[in-house]
Amino acid sequence: MQSKPITIKEIARILNISPSSVSRGLHDHPSIGAVTREKIKQLAKSLNYEPNNAAILFQKGKTYTIGVILPELSEHFFSIAISAIEDEAIKKNYTVIFAQSHDNYEQEVKLVEKMKNQRVDGLLVSISKGTSKFDHFEKLNSFNIPVVFFDRIPPFKNVHYVACSLESATIKAVNYLLKKGHRSIGMINGPGTLYASEERKEGYMQAINFNRLKFDPSLVVNCDLTEQGTIEAADQFLNHKRKPTAIVAFNDYVALFLIKYFKKLNVINDFDIVSYANLPIISYLDNSPVASVEQYPYLQGQKAANILLDLIHSPNSEKQAYYNTIVESDLIVNEVKE
Amino acid sequence: MQSKPITIKEIARILNISPSSVSRGLHDHPSIGAVTREKIKQLAKSLNYEPNNAAILFQKGKTYTIGVILPELSEHFFSIAISAIEDEAIKKNYTVIFAQSHDNYEQEVKLVEKMKNQRVDGLLVSISKGTSKFDHFEKLNSFNIPVVFFDRIPPFKNVHYVACSLESATIKAVNYLLKKGHRSIGMINGPGTLYASEERKEGYMQAINFNRLKFDPSLVVNCDLTEQGTIEAADQFLNHKRKPTAIVAFNDYVALFLIKYFKKLNVINDFDIVSYANLPIISYLDNSPVASVEQYPYLQGQKAANILLDLIHSPNSEKQAYYNTIVESDLIVNEVKE
DNA sequence: AAAAACAACGCAAACGTTTGATTAATTTTG
DNA sequence: CAAAATTAATCAAACGTTTGCGTTGTTTTT
Numbered sequence: 001m002q003s004k005p006i007t008i009k010e011i012a013r014i015l016n017i018s019p020s021s022v023s024r025g026l027h028d029h030p031s032i033g034a035v036t037r038e039k040i041k042q043l044a045k046s047l048n049y050e051p052n053n054a055a056i057l058f059q060k061g062k063t064y065t066i067g068v069i070l071p072e073l074s075e076h077f078f079s080i081a082i083s084a085i086e087d088e089a090i091k092k093n094y095t096v097i098f099a100q101s102h103d104n105y106e107q108e109v110k111l112v113e114k115m116k117n118q119r120v121d122g123l124l125v126s127i128s129k130g131t132s133k134f135d136h137f138e139k140l141n142s143f144n145i146p147v148v149f150f151d152r153i154p155p156f157k158n159v160h161y162v163a164c165s166l167e168s169a170t171i172k173a174v175n176y177l178l179k180k181g182h183r184s185i186g187m188i189n190g191p192g193t194l195y196a197s198e199e200r201k202e203g204y205m206q207a208i209n210f211n212r213l214k215f216d217p218s219l220v221v222n223c224d225l226t227e228q229g230t231i232e233a234a235d236q237f238l239n240h241k242r243k244p245t246a247i248v249a250f251n252d253y254v255a256l257f258l259i260k261y262f263k264k265l266n267v268i269n270d271f272d273i274v275s276y277a278n279l280p281i282i283s284y285l286d287n288s289p290v291a292s293v294e295q296y297p298y299l300q301g302q303k304a305a306n307i308l309l310d311l312i313h314s315p316n317s318e319k320q321a322y323y324n325t326i327v328e329s330d331l332i333v334n335e336v337k338e
Numbered sequence: 339m340q341s342k343p344i345t346i347k348e349i350a351r352i353l354n355i356s357p358s359s360v361s362r363g364l365h366d367h368p369s370i371g372a373v374t375r376e377k378i379k380q381l382a383k384s385l386n387y388e389p390n391n392a393a394i395l396f397q398k399g400k401t402y403t404i405g406v407i408l409p410e411l412s413e414h415f416f417s418i419a420i421s422a423i424e425d426e427a428i429k430k431n432y433t434v435i436f437a438q439s440h441d442n443y444e445q446e447v448k449l450v451e452k453m454k455n456q457r458v459d460g461l462l463v464s465i466s467k468g469t470s471k472f473d474h475f476e477k478l479n480s481f482n483i484p485v486v487f488f489d490r491i492p493p494f495k496n497v498h499y500v501a502c503s504l505e506s507a508t509i510k511a512v513n514y515l516l517k518k519g520h521r522s523i524g525m526i527n528g529p530g531t532l533y534a535s536e537e538r539k540e541g542y543m544q545a546i547n548f549n550r551l552k553f554d555p556s557l558v559v560n561c562d563l564t565e566q567g568t569i570e571a572a573d574q575f576l577n578h579k580r581k582p583t584a585i586v587a588f589n590d591y592v593a594l595f596l597i598k599y600f601k602k603l604n605v606i607n608d609f610d611i612v613s614y615a616n617l618p619i620i621s622y623l624d625n626s627p628v629a630s631v632e633q634y635p636y637l638q639g640q641k642a643a644n645i646l647l648d649l650i651h652s653p654n655s656e657k658q659a660y661y662n663t664i665v666e667s668d669l670i671v672n673e674v675k676e
Numbered sequence: 677a678a679a680a681a682c683a684a685c686g687c688a689a690a691c692g693t694t695t696g697a698t699t700a701a702t703t704t705t706g
Numbered sequence: 707c708a709a710a711a712t713t714a715a716t717c718a719a720a721c722g723t724t725t726g727c728g729t730t731g732t733t734t735t736t
Binding site: 005050051052053054055057058061063065072073074076078080082083086087090095096098099100114116117118119143256259260279280281282284285 | 436457620
């Protein structure tokens with residue numbers, strides 16, 4: 001029942017010419033005469049000829065495929081980012097394959113391996129939380145598979161990456177709160193091991209110092225990002241001798257837990273909260289954060305994809321420099337609470 | 339600089355045996371002796387041999403790849419679903435490639451074409467809003483590429499699909515509201531052209547009839563699902579001679595608009611709202627819907643993927659019957675508003 | 677009129693792997 | 707001990723496309 005796909009050979013047989021001529025004809029090769037070329041193209045069209053991609057890929061050693069490895073596709077940030085990546089890829093006629101590390105280092109290693117076996121032309125990676133070794137990526141160098149990291153990037157510069165500066169974002173956030181008159185600002189930070197935590201803390205300190213205030217370490221508390229952890233952090237602030245009037249939350253989930261808890265304690269109006277935008281509808285909350293750091297996932301995905309495609313198309317010799325792209329993040333101020 | 343990948347040929351040359359023996363040795367073919375087999379495997383391992391996937395795919399005419407076409411990856415529902423699909427695929431050693439139709443019919447047609455060219459082994463599709471013709475999928479039959487639709491499915495049974503019964507879900511929702519004592523229940527439905535709208539309306543009517551109430555068509559209003567459209571629909575209810583005390587919203591976005599509007603008018607407490615769960619954190623709202631229809635995107639993705647893999651592995655002869663799988667949806671009741 | 681240039685196409689190899697058919701060597705069987 | 711069966715490996719073709727090189731004729735140049 002199934003019609004065997006039409007091949008170049010088949011077309012050649014029918015036209016009584018050689019397969020090579022058919023191939024050349026379809027590609028507008030100059031050494032094929034105009035009449036023959038048209039005959040070839042017409043027949044190909046009428047037979048619904050479709051090039052066998054697998055054969056081409058095999059022959060050329062290129063797959064026109066880029067791989068994406070990220071922690072969790074269902075996280076809003078990543079779903080936007082990969083959506084952008086696909087949009088860019090399809091413009092350049094590339095295909096996207098992806099896989100999730102589920103924030104597991106071993107899984108990530110396996111996936112890199114798998115992507116290499118799939119012979120992707122390039123790889124986009126947002127590393128898992130558990131990743132602190134990076135050998136699995138270095139392997140790819142010898143196979144000439146370029147890698148661009150995005151958002152969750154390794155803590156060194158000799159790789160290509162696209163990311164937000166959480167440091168400058170945090171500066172903006174803290175500055176905003178200071179300008180609103182707050183003098184004691186708490187920060188619920190993530191685990192100390194995370195690079196993202198460092199950046200936030202650094203930004204916090206810079207903003208404080210820049211405004212000639214004195215930095216109080218006890219106002220920056222680490223947190224495991226769970227609801228319970230958030231509550232404990234909140235309690236520290238509530239009992240603080242200089243009780244903060246504003247809080248910078250590590251992300252929207254933390255902000256959510258925090259708001260819930262403060263509402264339960266009926267102290268929600270004592271605080272201005274600033275968060276980092278992971279969730280689309282957080283602004284619909286009644287007591288939503290007064291401002292949010294927008295990290296532009298679509299833009300990040302877009303840039304990362306374009307850089308990767310650039311690298312794929314540039315000859316090896318030109319690959320000395322590293323793309324270290326910082327996407328500026330913005331502080332989005334929500335409508336004023338009435 | 340780049341080390342040419344090790345091939346079977348290379349191994350054969352070193353070991354002074356034929357490539358076919360190497361291939362068979364690596365696959366534990368019985369006609370290769372134990373000693374030779376081990377020698378082959380050892381050398382392969384020590385040389386870091388990786389099979390050239392492109393070559394295998396080409397040779398076998400199988401790609402071990404399944405394609406996914408969906409409207410918008412950034413929609414929460416789909417990001418969960420595809421996340422499940424990938425999880426299932428990777429278990430069976432398949433790779434996922436995907437593309438977004440952006441709810442555009444022409445784009446969808448192109449993508450189906452592209453997937454066919456990529457020679458995917460099977461295709462999972464959630465159709466775009468604009469799709470009312472389905473020829474582009476029938477083509478795939480002749481190429482023996484199975485298709486499983488999920489969530490957004492065509493309105494006929496002679497295809498494989500996995501979906502929620504929005505009808506029964508709506509029955510549950512309306513029943514719940516009736517049991518709570520509501521006697522006038524409004525429904526903000528989607529555009530009349532959508533199959534999903536039909537199902538909702540059908541469920542609504544069934545529940546009403548089943549409870550021996552009389553169906554008032556003016557209580558079911560169509561809506562373009564925008565904020566403005568929602569407001570207009572809401573106005574109809576507010577001015578209705580039998581002003582409803584409960585409203586079934588087409589989805590969480592509509593619910594969100596509705597809640598916002600009702601809060602502005604200060605009538606939010608006059609209504610119980612039920613919605614369909616698209617958004618994760620809607621329950622964090624102060625005036626969140628009293629209940630939500632959970633459509634289990636992860637489960638749907640999982641089932642769809644498994645059905646597709648089944649179809650891929652079953653010989654053509656066995657493909658008479660169609661998988662029509664209904665995932666039961668549940669009504670999730672939120673904590674009582676205090 | 678011979679030499680050079682060109683146009684239009686065919687030949688054949690190559691990409692890496694798999695697999696049906698064969699062969700050669702060894703072992704088992706009646 | 708010859709015939710049959712088993713074991714272990716090889717050969718060669720095949721998958722579809724691309725591409726360097728070679729081969730024809732035909733046309734242009736000197």
